[in-house]
Amino acid sequence: MLGVIAFVTFFVGMVVVPIGLTGAGILYYLNNVHLPEKRRREARARTETLYAQARRLSPSMDALERSLIDVGIVDGQLHRIAKELHKQEGLRPPVLPHWR
Structure with a gap:
C-alpha cells in the first residue's frame, strides 16, 4: 500500500x-x-x-468654394471670409440648395 x-x-x-x-x-x-x-x-x-x-x-476648402459658387456667391472676399470662418471655428458649411 x-x-x-x-x-x-x-x-x-x-x-x-x-x-x-x-x-x-x-x-x-x-x-x-x-x-x-x-x-x-x-x-x-x-x-x-x-x-x-x-x-x-469633413468638406475640403475646394468643396466649400464649389458650394459657394454653385449657389451664386462668386465674390472672392466672401470666399475668403467663409474659408477663414471654417478654419478658425471648425464650421461646416451648410448644405446649400442647388439651383438648376
Whole structure:
C-alpha cells in the first residue's frame, strides 16, 4: 500500500504539477499579455477607420468654394471670409440648395 501511495505522489509531482503549471502559464499569458495587446491593436484600427471616415465627411476648402459658387456667391472676399470662418471655428458649411 505504501508503494501505491509513493507512486501516486511521484506521478502527481512529476507529471500533473508541471502540466498544470504550464497550463496556468499559458492562461496567464493569454489573459494578461496577448489579449490586451490584441484589443489595443483592434481599438487602434477602429480609431483609424473612424478618423478616416470623419476626414472624408469633413468638406475640403475646394468643396466649400464649389458650394459657394454653385449657389451664386462668386465674390472672392466672401470666399475668403467663409474659408477663414471654417478654419478658425471648425464650421461646416451648410448644405446649400442647388439651383438648376
